[in-house]
Amino acid sequence: MKIEEKVIACLYETSLFRGIDKPGIQNMINCLNPRIHYYKKNENIAMSGDPFHGIGIVIEGEAVIAKENIAGNRAILTVLKQGDMFGEMISFTEKKVWPVTVTAQSDSEVIFISPEKIITRCEKMCDSHQILIQNMLKIMSKKALILSRKVDYLSIRSLRGRLCAYLIEQWKLQETPVFSLPMNRDELADFFNVARPSISRELSKMKDEGYIDFHKSAFKIIDFEAMKKEI
Incomplete structure (x- = not known):
């Protein structure tokens, strides 16, 4: 099975294929037999309750993982970007159905791989497959x-x-004085299960009180100690 160069290049940068060179990835494609799907903006990639058919990796575009509570309120769990993987935490459960909804936030390309293909050593017993299995275990632990x-x-x-x-967590992750947030205000509101105006109002208060400074999605922590006391 011949896969486009851009797909191989993307997989090469992912945690799942870390330590495997591009020729090695191309050789493994024949064993993994992945499926590639294309989605328009706002189109559902997976729906909560639908049968689970494989682990997804975003090749192009962005997507969000969201879950609804009993009252029907939607909460965003995470934002997926190029190279991000999803579905691995449910891939080895007995009841294989999607517990969340995954929606394309922009026109997207996603590759799906059967989890059984990942953990089952191929006939060639190549070293690359052993690395793949180890990477999978590391990802699930993380x-x-x-x-x-x-x-x-x-x-x-x-x-x-x-x-x-x-904010402190993002600042430490990005290791830079001025850092950007991976989620916009609407996504943050869903993430914390509050109304969007509440997020904007609280961030503005924190700016006025000298905790932080920000412009659009760029943030800077001004008073680290005061922020720690709020946690």
């Missing part, structure tokens, strides 16, 4: 830690405290 971090957010009672924790 995702488990991220889920634990989200529980930490829920333990913070105030919206300001959650915003402070989120």
Whole structure:
């Protein structure tokens, strides 16, 4: 199976194929037998409750993972960008249905790989497949830690405290004085399960009080100690 060069180049940059060169990825394609799908902006890539058919990797575009609670309120769990993978946490469960909805935020290209193809050694028993399996285990462990971090957010009672924790986390991740947020105001509101005006109002108050400075999606932490006390 011949895959476009851009797909191989994208997979080469992902955590799943880390340590495997491009020729090695192309050789593995025959064993993995992936499927490529194209989606228009706002089109659902996967719907909550639908059968699960494979782990997805975003090749082009952006997508959001969201979940609705019993009351029907939508909460964004994460934003997917080029090279990001989704579905791996449910790929080995007994009940293989999507627990979330994945929606294209822009025109997108997604490649799907069967999880069984990843963990089953191919007939060639190549070293690259062993690396692939190890990478998969590392990714799932990392995702488990991220889920634990989200529980930490829920333990913070105030919206300001959650915003402070989120901003500090992004600042540390990006290791730069001026950093950008991966989510816009609407997505942040869904993420924290509040109304959008509440996010904008609280951020403006924090700016006026000298906690932070920002312009659009670019942020800078001014008073780190004061923010820590809010958490």
